[in-house]
Amino acid sequence: MADSDAIAIPHGFRTAAGKAGIKPSGGPDLAVFVADGPCAAAGTFTTNRVCAAPVKWCRGLLPADDIRAIVVNAGNANAATGAQGAANAERTAARAAELIGCEPRQVLVASTGVIGHQLPMDKVEAGLDRLIPRASADASSFDEASRAILTTDTHPKVVSLSYSEGGVAFSLLAMAKGAAMIGPRMATMLAFILTDAPVWPSDLQPILLDAVEDSFNCLSVEGHASTNDTVLILSSTASTAPTLRGEELTAFAGMVRSACESLARMMAADGEGATHFITIDIEGCRDREEARAIAREVAESALVKTAIHGADPNWGRIVSAAGYAGVDFDEGELSLWINGVCVYEAGAPTAFDAAALSAGLKAERDVTLRLALRRGEGRIRFWTCDLTAEYVHLNADYTT
Amino acid sequence: MADSDAIAIPHGFRTAAGKAGIKPSGGPDLAVFVADGPCAAAGTFTTNRVCAAPVKWCRGLLPADDIRAIVVNAGNANAATGAQGAANAERTAARAAELIGCEPRQVLVASTGVIGHQLPMDKVEAGLDRLIPRASADASSFDEASRAILTTDTHPKVVSLSYSEGGVAFSLLAMAKGAAMIGPRMATMLAFILTDAPVWPSDLQPILLDAVEDSFNCLSVEGHASTNDTVLILSSTASTAPTLRGEELTAFAGMVRSACESLARMMAADGEGATHFITIDIEGCRDREEARAIAREVAESALVKTAIHGADPNWGRIVSAAGYAGVDFDEGELSLWINGVCVYEAGAPTAFDAAALSAGLKAERDVTLRLALRRGEGRIRFWTCDLTAEYVHLNADYTT
Numbered sequence: 001m002a003d004s005d006a007i008a009i010p011h012g013f014r015t016a017a018g019k020a021g022i023k024p025s026g027g028p029d030l031a032v033f034v035a036d037g038p039c040a041a042a043g044t045f046t047t048n049r050v051c052a053a054p055v056k057w058c059r060g061l062l063p064a065d066d067i068r069a070i071v072v073n074a075g076n077a078n079a080a081t082g083a084q085g086a087a088n089a090e091r092t093a094a095r096a097a098e099l100i101g102c103e104p105r106q107v108l109v110a111s112t113g114v115i116g117h118q119l120p121m122d123k124v125e126a127g128l129d130r131l132i133p134r135a136s137a138d139a140s141s142f143d144e145a146s147r148a149i150l151t152t153d154t155h156p157k158v159v160s161l162s163y164s165e166g167g168v169a170f171s172l173l174a175m176a177k178g179a180a181m182i183g184p185r186m187a188t189m190l191a192f193i194l195t196d197a198p199v200w201p202s203d204l205q206p207i208l209l210d211a212v213e214d215s216f217n218c219l220s221v222e223g224h225a226s227t228n229d230t231v232l233i234l235s236s237t238a239s240t241a242p243t244l245r246g247e248e249l250t251a252f253a254g255m256v257r258s259a260c261e262s263l264a265r266m267m268a269a270d271g272e273g274a275t276h277f278i279t280i281d282i283e284g285c286r287d288r289e290e291a292r293a294i295a296r297e298v299a300e301s302a303l304v305k306t307a308i309h310g311a312d313p314n315w316g317r318i319v320s321a322a323g324y325a326g327v328d329f330d331e332g333e334l335s336l337w338i339n340g341v342c343v344y345e346a347g348a349p350t351a352f353d354a355a356a357l358s359a360g361l362k363a364e365r366d367v368t369l370r371l372a373l374r375r376g377e378g379r380i381r382f383w384t385c386d387l388t389a390e391y392v393h394l395n396a397d398y399t400t
Numbered sequence: 401m402a403d404s405d406a407i408a409i410p411h412g413f414r415t416a417a418g419k420a421g422i423k424p425s426g427g428p429d430l431a432v433f434v435a436d437g438p439c440a441a442a443g444t445f446t447t448n449r450v451c452a453a454p455v456k457w458c459r460g461l462l463p464a465d466d467i468r469a470i471v472v473n474a475g476n477a478n479a480a481t482g483a484q485g486a487a488n489a490e491r492t493a494a495r496a497a498e499l500i501g502c503e504p505r506q507v508l509v510a511s512t513g514v515i516g517h518q519l520p521m522d523k524v525e526a527g528l529d530r531l532i533p534r535a536s537a538d539a540s541s542f543d544e545a546s547r548a549i550l551t552t553d554t555h556p557k558v559v560s561l562s563y564s565e566g567g568v569a570f571s572l573l574a575m576a577k578g579a580a581m582i583g584p585r586m587a588t589m590l591a592f593i594l595t596d597a598p599v600w601p602s603d604l605q606p607i608l609l610d611a612v613e614d615s616f617n618c619l620s621v622e623g624h625a626s627t628n629d630t631v632l633i634l635s636s637t638a639s640t641a642p643t644l645r646g647e648e649l650t651a652f653a654g655m656v657r658s659a660c661e662s663l664a665r666m667m668a669a670d671g672e673g674a675t676h677f678i679t680i681d682i683e684g685c686r687d688r689e690e691a692r693a694i695a696r697e698v699a700e701s702a703l704v705k706t707a708i709h710g711a712d713p714n715w716g717r718i719v720s721a722a723g724y725a726g727v728d729f730d731e732g733e734l735s736l737w738i739n740g741v742c743v744y745e746a747g748a749p750t751a752f753d754a755a756a757l758s759a760g761l762k763a764e765r766d767v768t769l770r771l772a773l774r775r776g777e778g779r780i781r782f783w784t785c786d787l788t789a790e791y792v793h794l795n796a797d798y799t800t
Contacts, residue, residue, distance in 0.1 A: 050723030050731050080719050080731065082748025115716020116749045181703060181720070222702040224717070225724035302622040302702065302787070303581060303795055310796025316515020317624070319480050320581070323450030324625035331450050331480065348482030349516045387702070388796075389789035395703055396710025396788075 007139050007160035008171040010196035012036045012236030014135035017148035020127030022113070022120060023075035028148035030127040031072045033192060034100060034135045038066035039234040041108070042205035044212045046229035052079035053089035054109040055230060061105055062232075063201035068106040070192060070232055071096050072149050073124060074177070075113040079227035088119045095125050099132040110190050110230045112151055112177060146175040149190055152394060153179045157266040159259040163197070168248055170197035170237075174259040180272040180395065182221035189216065189226065191263055193233040197252045198241035207253045208233050215260035218292070218382045221271040222391075223300035231260075268383035269365075273390030276308050276361075278383065281370045285378035290327045294371065295382035297325040305387035311361035313354050315343040322371055329373050337370040407539050407560035408571040410596035412436045412636030414535035417548035420527030422513070422520060423475035428548035430527040431472045433592060434500060434535045438466035439634040441508070442605035444612045446629035452479035453489035454509040455630060461505055462632075463601035468506040470592060470632055471496050472549050473524060474577070475513040479627035488519045495525050499532040510590050510630045512551055512577060546575040549590055552794060553579045557666040559659040563597070568648055570597035570637075574659040580672040580795065582621035589616065589626065591663055593633040597652045598641035607653045608633050615660035618692070618782045621671040622791075623700035631660075668783035669765075673790030676708050676761075678783065681770045685778035690727045694771065695782035697725040705787035711761035713754050715743040722771055729773050737770040 017031035043062040045055045061067070071092055078085050093107035100107070111119070135141070146156035157178075162171040178189025199207070212231055233256070244252055269277040280298055285291040298304055301321040307314040315336055322334065332347035339360050343352050361367060367386075417431035443462040445455045461467070471492055478485050493507035500507070511519070535541070546556035557578075562571040578589025599607070612631055633656070644652055669677040680698055682691040698704055701721040707714040715736055722734065732747035739760050743752050761767060767786075 048720060048723040049725075049727070049729055050720050050734070077716070080716050080744060080747070080749065082731075084748070114714070115720060116744065118749075181717075224701050224703045224721060227716070227720045227723065301624050302791070303624045306792050306795035309792065312797055314514070316477070316480050316627070317581075319450050320448060320515060320627045321624060323448040323627065327449070329449055331482075334450070344480060344516065347480070348484070349480065349518075387792060389792045391702070392706050392709065392787060392789045392792060395706035397712055 007142065007158065007173060008162050009137050009139060009142060010171045010173055010194050010236060012196055013194050014137045015141045015145045016131040016135040017141065017144040018127065018131055020073065021123045022073055028144065029073055029075040030131060031145035031148040032096065032128065032131050032135060033070040033145065033194060034132065035068050035234060035236050037236065038068060039236050040065050040199055040201045040204050041067035041232065041234050042201055042208045043230065043232045044208060046226055048225045048227050050080055050227050052077050052111055052228040053081060053085035054078055054111045055228060056086065057089045057093065058108050058230060058232070061108065063205045065201050066106055067108060067234055068100055068102040069096055070108045070110065071128065072110045072190065074149055074151050076111060076117055076119050077113045077115045077228050078111040078119050079115045081116065081118055084118055088121055091121060092124055095128050096132060099128060108232055110232070112149065112190050112228050115227055142173065149175065149177045151177065152272055153177050154270055157263050159262045161255045161259055163251055163255060170195060172197065172255050172259055174263060176263040176267060178267040179270050180221050181224045181226040182219060182267065189229055189267060191216070191231040193256065193259060195233065195235050196237045197235055198237045198243050199235045199252060200243055203249060204233055204235060207256050210253065211257040211260040214257060215264040218380060219264040219268055220296060220299045220384050221268065265383055268385050271385030272394050273388040274385030275388055276365055276367050276386040278308060278367045278369065278385060280382040280384065281368065282382070283379040284373035284375055285327070286376040287378040288380055291378045291380035293325040293327055294322045295380050297321045298369065299382055299384035302387050308361065308367055309386035309388050311358045313338055313343065313357040313361065318369060319344055329375060333374045335372045339368055407542065407558065407573060408562050409537050409539060409542060410571045410573055410594050410636060412596055413594050414537045415541045415545045416531040416535040417541065417544040418527065418531055420473065421523040422473055428544065429473055429475040430531060431545035431548040432496065432528065432531050432535060433470040433545065433594060434532065435468050435634060435636050437636065438468060439636050440465050440599060440601045440604050441467035441632065441634050442601055442608045443630065443632045444608060446626055448625045448627050450480055450627050452477050452511055452628040453481060453485035454478055454511045455628060456486065457489045457493065458508050458630060458632065461508065463605045465601050466506055467508060467634055468502040469496055469500055470508045470510065471528065472510045472590065474549055474551050476511060476517055476519050477513045477515045477628050478511040478519050479515045481516065481518055484518055488521055491521060492524055495528050496532060499528060508632055510632070512549065512590050512628050515627055542573065549575065549577045551577060552672055553577050554670055557663050559662045561655045561659055563651055563655060570595060572597065572655050572659055574663060576663040576667060578667040579670050580621050581624045581626040582619060582667065589629060589667060591616070591631040593656065593659060595633065595635050596637045597635055598637045598643050599635045599652060600643055603649060604633055604635060607656050610653065611657040611660040614657060615664040618780060619664040619668055620696060620699040620784050621668065665783055668785050671785030672794050673788040674785030675788055676765055676767050676786040678708060678767045678769065678785060680782040680784065681768065682782070683779040684773035684775055685727070686776040687778040688780055691778045691780035693725040693727055694722045695780050697721045698769065699782055699784035702787055708761065708767055709786035709788050711758045713738055713743065713757040713761065718769060719744055729775060733774045735772045739768055
């Protein structure tokens with residue numbers, strides 16, 4: 001995580017963000033990332049059948065080698081908006097393209113916010129007219145963008161990483177939003193990764209898919225896959241520098257993975273109303289997909305999440321959630337640790353100090369659950385948060 | 401639904417219930433149903449891999465034609481309790497069998513309550529010693545039993561049905577418990593159905609499976625499949641009366657289905673902390689399983705449930721939940737009605753009166769959601785409840 005003093009802005013990008021009047025609150029709600037030249041670009045998107053117009057727009061364009069900009073708005077998802085929604089996404093790209101001096105198909109768009117309302121295009125267009133001319137490469141502009149893409153997040157989520165080895169140097173700046181409507185079906189929020197590492201789309205797309213698989217796809221707030229999930233990565237120098245290969249490419253892929261994992265952890269920790277950040281380690285499965293299936297059921301069980309909220313070491317809820325994941329293990333294969341304390345061993349309860357474990361859960365925000373089976377080497381690390389009355393309050397009254 | 405004045409007790413059954421000291425609250429927690437002679441019996445159970453010792457015990461015995469009793473305790477699930485848990489389930493059956501004068505394999509057992517604690521066998525056995533001798537066929541005994549099987553339910557759930565046609569008469573008395581840890585994977589709670597309809601196990605088992613499929617398997621409180629789900633049906637007169645056939649058997653099957661559906665509706669309405677009872681109709685799918693997949697995602701979405709709690713007609717959450725059910729529909733196929741008001745038609749938002757719809761949601765406990773696709777004739781009716789801060793409070797502090 002980086003504050004605005006410490007972030008390294010990749011070469012070739014400028015940004016601008018501000019208030020377009022899309023959010024009823026009047027907060028910042030429009031951000032634009034502008035590249036000085038054509039960028040290599042890749043993306044991953046929600047697997048929801050009901051997906052937003054911007055998702056469809058971007059899917060039709062990526063991977064690509066000539067992207068010039070990303071326009072992001074918060075406060076309105078432009079999802080479930082029919083033909084008019086699709087026209088509005090395209091119109092957003094067209095207006096940005098006109099201001100930048102490129103084709104509409106060189107502009108990616110992303111939206112987040114309430115579903116089912118048409119974008120206020122007059123406000124979006126006026127916002128673009130005002131913002132794009134003042135796009136800048138300074139850190140404060142990127143900081144403003146990281147705030148303008150938020151909805152119910154309590155703070156911006158930014159990762160800045162740099163690489164320098166044997167004369168090769170590049171940096172990567174990633175930001176994300178997401179605090180609810182997060183379930184692990186592809187990417188599960190908005191994230192934008194800008195880099196000046198010279199990587200072609202043919203390398204960028206698999207690197208991004210791998211990173212997303214082990215980060216945003218290991219994250220759930222309440223299991224509700226969004227209509228708008230979008231992760232975009234832009235490389236500004238693919239056309240002007242020798243392309244990364246071998247160890248350098250591996251190092252770059254590691255940076256993308258690391259940035260995505262950091263953002264995923266930040267999102268789980270900032271889950272709506274959350275008071276606990278929960279790391280779930282599942283191990284000893286036949287393969288990673290078995291481990292993922294178990295992790296998801298544990299992460300998405302309201303009963304597990306409320307027990308942890310209440311500092312209640314009611315571990316039966318955890319093993320029973322594992323039990324309905326569709327994995328055909330036997331109880332005798334299963335052991336469970338909560339914050340390092342073994343509470344269930346090879347299918348039978350242990351005599352642990354429940355009061356001490358509860359006190360630990362009460363005192364610490366971070367919780368670790370470790371379930372070990374005896375079936376193989378498959379494992380996964382997964383992140384979620386607890387379920388609180390505050391989550392209910394926040395979500396019982398979102399549009400009204 | 402029946403009060404104790406109106407229920408018809410099927411011939412051949414007696415019951416007793418009371419306080420055995422299993423529940424920390426000191427409330428009623430032990431019930432016994434005793435048949436005067438051998439009963440035809442069938443059962444359905446949780447599909448959770450982590451299932452309770454009583455579930456394993458009953459699964460090994462059913463269907464059967466010589467069951468004499470069911471012992472039910474609340475306050476302790478006897479789940480995730482290893483070899484000692486299995487021994488305790490068998491010991492419970494053995495003590496009841498000794499008191500009744502039958503074999504242990506003629507006694508079914510069921511438990512509900514906290515997972516992972518060993519049954520206090522001294523209290524269970526002392527309770528059986530006290531209760532079984534005073535088992536009675538009067539309505540108040542059955543009423544007491546319907547209360548002794550509860551955990552967090554706010555009221556007992558009982559259905560009493562009678563049939564009389566052309567000299568053939570029989571009755572059916574069903575009761576259930578369940579207000580949380582309810583997800584639709586088989587039966588999802590405890591339910592006991594007693595009848596004096598003369599039906600053999602070979603007919604009883606498929607009749608019960610069919611009824612469960614359209615009732616308890618169309619029910620979700622929070623999607624967490626229990627370790628203890630058990631539905632048992634006992635027929636007292638299969639060995640002494642001509643067996644039902646043809647129209648009479650069809651009428652009986654309809655009664656079982658009707659009783660199960662009534663109990664399922666009662667359970668959803670009594671979901672922990674619930675302020676709304678939600679009926680979800682999914683129609684126009686290719687088949688019933690497609691409809692069920694969509695219904696489950698809608699029913700189990702915390703975002704849908706909190707929106708309804710807040711009387712917020714935030715319908716985007718409903719169509720987006722449908723979108724990640726794994727059904728490959730297109731948005732343009734989908735329309736949605738909330739309490740009869742069309743809010744989304746063929747993939748586009750309608751201009752509905754949000755304030756009026758919200759006022760209706762606020763005023764009425766019952767909510768209906770209707771999603772129509774255009775793929776075929778597959779449909780399902782599914783039940784759930786809203787998610788409230790009270791649910792969180794109840795479950796954040798259950799064992800501590």
